[in-house]
Amino acid sequence: MKKIALIITALLFVGIAFAQEDGSTLDQPVRRPVEYPWQNMETDTFSVPVAPVFVRHADVMYYHTVWRIIDLREKRNHPYYFPTLARGTWKSLAQTIFDAIDIDNTDRANRLSVYDDEFCTREKSLDDIRATLAEPKMQHERDPETGEIINSIPFFEPFTADQILSYRIREVWFFDKQRSVMEVRILSIEPIIEYVREVNVGDGGGNEEDNILGGEPITRSGGHILWEELRPYLKQQEMFNIKNNAARISFDDAMTWKRQFATVIYQEQNVYGDREIQQYIKNSRDQRIESERINEKIRNFEHELWEF
Template structure:
């Protein structure tokens, strides 16, 4: 019996040593300090540590503040305005923040099916883009010639290039300014947003720039309300994209007002200074209209 007990003890000890060795081989630490267990079928990582000392989730439950109802009979004046936001201006740097540029928020919502993107054929949201067309906007393909030193021949290779969000330096906004008789206030409602992308030649020279697509702003508001942006004054109270657009926390200039010939400012104000002055005149005309309605 003693001999049998010793044999069982030796076998048990050997199994424990073998199990410990296998566990030591299958478990290792990554450079980031995360314990990873490797398996022949898959690799499972532990939960990612949070970047902070508390969980941030309130912004994911936030909903946009609904607009007040406006009846058609209460709107006795309105004007459509197209303006552009230049992200190179200091006030607009949040649009190109590497932590979450605006274009990424819009495209992620489109890929997830939360919003619909529309063609730039017009700015009236008439032709919706398919998922295949959206994927085509996010990447481009180039053909390059590669020389093979073994066969002494050139071969043509197709290379796919992902869109660089840094090529988007402007955003076009379509909005409506109106005066509401019910509340006796001048209001504004954004209708659409279009990113303006720079297009380059094979040599890296700037060819032109134009809108990628149109996104319907009222449909975007829920996504914007639940997406945080950088707040330079307080990291604990970050703004949402809905806050930025509704509070007009951006700098912009007018490029077009509704007119009978559908002309943009640059079509009749050829000089850059004259175009800027015309933009200021249109903006001042809107605010002066409200002031002229009152008598003191």
């Protein structure tokens, strides 16, 4: 009797062991492929943005506001444009901004605000943001027999990150006499969307089915974003470092502190209502010279402070 009990107990242990082995094989999580051997190291997100130094208004003895344009077609600005599609952890600056705005999120507290003016005083509603970041189109419903349009449904097609080809930034240069330094701080950024809008040009006769589609280049603003509100999102996104891939750098580090981008001044604060350079200089070459003159004026002010 004891032998029978021992045999039954042994069989039960063997069955449990096989069941555990099969279960462990089925429940084992799928490991994601590792591209580099050091990716299993600590690769958590960046820290919070570094707060700028507090400056008292009484210590600012000089300041000048300028507007710049960052053209992503320039080679130095390519790290902000590519990749046009998210590739692993890499994102473009435009995709980072789109993800922060999150037009599908109705909770205002968990998305980035977009403003209607460059001074960021009038915040856009969610419907206005969707209309700004999407192209209005019409979906036509046709009669299957005659081919005539019997119904048209309007809809919005969201813009993609590769359609943002430039940014306009508003920044202020000021001299802090308490620390005796000349500093610059970005105040706001404005994505510029460039796309080709399809228009029905027709062929001059025949049925509407014979009409062809043409293209009209459109340039429009993507809204204004307060820089300090955008910085936490930029700090969490790693940017491609063209000099050394091992040196991690975020968009916030590259733009706020290192200023690793090429820009051209197109507007400065002036008595004529902050008019743009192109409003009083028509030649493109002279406009570039005027932009450099404004840059030189700001640099010379700091240099002349130390003359004795």
